[in-house]
Amino acid sequence: MSHQIDELLTNYSPIAGIWLDGIGGPLSGHRSLFKCQELYDMIHSKQPKVLVSYKQGLLGTEDFLAPERKFDAKDKITKPLATTRLGIYQNRRW
Numbered sequence: 001m002s003h004q005i006d007e008l009l010t011n012y013s014p015i016a017g018i019w020l021d022g023i024g025g026p027l028s029g030h031r032s033l034f035k036c037q038e039l040y041d042m043i044h045s046k047q048p049k050v051l052v053s054y055k056q057g058l059l060g061t062e063d064f065l066a067p068e069r070k071f072d073a074k075d076k077i078t079k080p081l082a083t084t085r086l087g088i089y090q091n092r093r094w
Contacts, residue, residue, distance in 0.1 A: 009046040
């Protein structure tokens with residue numbers, strides 16, 4: 001994945017934000033292969049103003065949080081929050 005992100009950051013500028021998804025990778029049991037902080041550091045070294053998120057936060061070093069469907073309002077908000085919601089059209093979700 002780092003090669004694709006490197007290409008994006010090198011060939012297209014400026015990038016405002018990158019929202020990473022797919023918790024299956026880091027939770028697969030091979031966390032040593034998923035070098036998330038190194039990826040964040042590479043992103044910021046290429047374009048220091050890029051905001052990086054891994055959905056609800058994987059490491060705690062994300063620039064913003066982006067929970068997909070819900071956010072518990074009781075949680076203390078310590079970072080900018082971008083919420084999304086799945087659309088429903090004719091009983092189909094996307």
